[in-house]
Amino acid sequence: MSNxxxxxxxxxxxxRDPQAMVDLYDRYGKLIFSIILRAVRITPxxxxxxxxxxxxxxxxxxxxxxxxxxxxxxxxxxxxxRAFDYLRSLQSSASLATSNLDDLERAGYFYSExxxxxxxxxxxxxxxxxxxxxxxxxxxxxxxHYEGMTQAEIADKLGKPLGTVKGLVRGALKKLRNAMTEETxx
Amino acid sequence: MSCDQFTDLFELYAVxxxxxxxxxxxxxxxxxxxxxxxxxxVQALMQANMVSETVPAAEPPAGLRGRIGAxxxxxxxxxxxxxxxxxxTTILPWLVAAASVAALAVGIGYEENARRADLASFSAxxxxxxxxxxxxxxxxxxxxxxxxxxxxxxxxxxxxxxxxSLFIHKNLGVAMVVSHLPNAPAGWKYESWIxxxxxxxxxxxxxxxxxTGFAFTVVKGPVxxxxxxxxxxxxxxxxxxxxxxxxxxxxxxx
Numbered sequence: 001m002s003n004x005x006x007x008x009x010x011x012x013x014x015x016r017d018p019q020a021m022v023d024l025y026d027r028y029g030k031l032i033f034s035i036i037l038r039a040v041r042i043t044p045x046x047x048x049x050x051x052x053x054x055x056x057x058x059x060x061x062x063x064x065x066x067x068x069x070x071x072x073x074x075x076x077x078x079x080x081x082r083a084f085d086y087l088r089s090l091q092s093s094a095s096l097a098t099s100n101l102d103d104l105e106r107a108g109y110f111y112s113e114x115x116x117x118x119x120x121x122x123x124x125x126x127x128x129x130x131x132x133x134x135x136x137x138x139x140x141x142x143x144x145h146y147e148g149m150t151q152a153e154i155a156d157k158l159g160k161p162l163g164t165v166k167g168l169v170r171g172a173l174k175k176l177r178n179a180m181t182e183e184t185x186x
Numbered sequence: 187m188s189c190d191q192f193t194d195l196f197e198l199y200a201v202x203x204x205x206x207x208x209x210x211x212x213x214x215x216x217x218x219x220x221x222x223x224x225x226x227x228v229q230a231l232m233q234a235n236m237v238s239e240t241v242p243a244a245e246p247p248a249g250l251r252g253r254i255g256a257x258x259x260x261x262x263x264x265x266x267x268x269x270x271x272x273x274x275t276t277i278l279p280w281l282v283a284a285a286s287v288a289a290l291a292v293g294i295g296y297e298e299n300a301r302r303a304d305l306a307s308f309s310a311x312x313x314x315x316x317x318x319x320x321x322x323x324x325x326x327x328x329x330x331x332x333x334x335x336x337x338x339x340x341x342x343x344x345x346x347x348x349x350x351s352l353f354i355h356k357n358l359g360v361a362m363v364v365s366h367l368p369n370a371p372a373g374w375k376y377e378s379w380i381x382x383x384x385x386x387x388x389x390x391x392x393x394x395x396x397x398t399g400f401a402f403t404v405v406k407g408p409v410x411x412x413x414x415x416x417x418x419x420x421x422x423x424x425x426x427x428x429x430x431x432x433x434x435x436x437x438x439x440x
Contacts, residue, residue, distance in 0.1 A: 022255040029254075033246040035238050047250050054254050059396060076235040084202055103213060104202055109228055126236040145237045150203045173197045180233050 006071040039083035074110040084148030129179035137172035196230035329361040340438040359407030378403035381416040
């Protein structure tokens with residue numbers, strides 16, 4: 001799908017066209033549901049959070065740039081935050097030791113200077129880099145990015161020293177960063 | 187912390203899994219307007235999203251498409267989702283809440299982008315709200331936009347608690363804008379209160395949240411907040427006209 005399609009879709013959403021919401025779901029619903037289900041693992045909960053994600057975007061679409069906004073990125077961020085926020089609500093005080101998720105959803109962060117082909121190229125590079133990670137590095141990235149766990153929580157879950165986990169995360173993120181910037185993947 | 191010290195933190199911050207002290211340091215640095223780190227954060231956010239997009243695909247339930255479509259068809263602005271089975275209700279005694287937010291209230295100042303975004307959302311709501319609600323929204327907008335309005339944030343670093351801002355204008359009044367306020371349970375509503383330094387709390391108005399936990403309440407001016415200790419929120423039985431708070435939820439010190 002092209003950025004041009006998204007521009008038109010955002011334009012219709014900003015005009016409060018309910019059919020645009022259905023079209024938005026048709027375009028991104030499966031991705032959003034998949035991200036949320038991977039985190040919360042309970043289908044009815046994932047269903048509710050997916051609906052909440054789309055309604056949050058609907059209610060805030062006027063803050064979004066029709067011309068330059070990266071709609072998919074915004075939706076993915078909102079979805080991930082809804083899922084992680086839900087998981088934190090199930091936990092105790094440890095969950096409070098993390099950042100404010102709302103801060104990450106400001107529409108202004110999703111201005112894209114990439115055209116669609118560049119974005120696909122970077123997506124492929126990140127996917128490839130992720131697949132090439134050693135198992136232990138890929139596991140910690142899955143736990144942070146798919147399940148919203150802090151490094152301390154990962155250390156506790158895996159029974160590894162915190163320093164070891166931080167080293168794994170740092171190494172993995174460096175490889176992903178290099179892939180994003182089209183440097184040599186180590 | 188210098189820019190270099192944030193190098194390995196952007197991605198974890200973008201996913202929201204950075205420990206609180208590091209997260210706060212990075213947030214303050216980004217809010218300070220560092221262009222280079224701002225670009226690195228946006229890049230990290232894009233990278234985080236690309237990793238999230240590699241999750242194995244799952245098929246959504248067949249009814250979800252219709253449910254989402256129906257939820258916006260009836261009411262085009264500020265729609266409410268179906269309630270989840272688990273209500274994330276946070277009820278704290280006012281004194282505890284006031285003590286915790288007092289340390290976090292950082293005085294005047296907020297991000298202009300967030301304020302503009304709020305104004306855009308409020309303007310959209312204003313277009314289609316009913317007349318009374320439109321008047322209420324207009325009163326809130328006039329306070330936010332007026333020269334001389336001061337802003338005091340509360341609970342801004344507590345993502346799991348109601349947090350937001352008080353906008354104070356001595357002639358126009360006080361607008362409280364709050365996020366992460368759980369939907370009131372069935373049969374209950376939210377009520378705002380002025381808590382004077384001396385004397386009993388005075389009820390202001392009833393209000394409701396949208397599906398995102400966003401809400402606002404307006405104390406019409408003129409006001410003398412030097413005589414107040416806080417603006418507070420309680421839950422009250424739906425059909426009541428409360429004279430004293432039934433279930434305190436939080437208080438925002440002025």
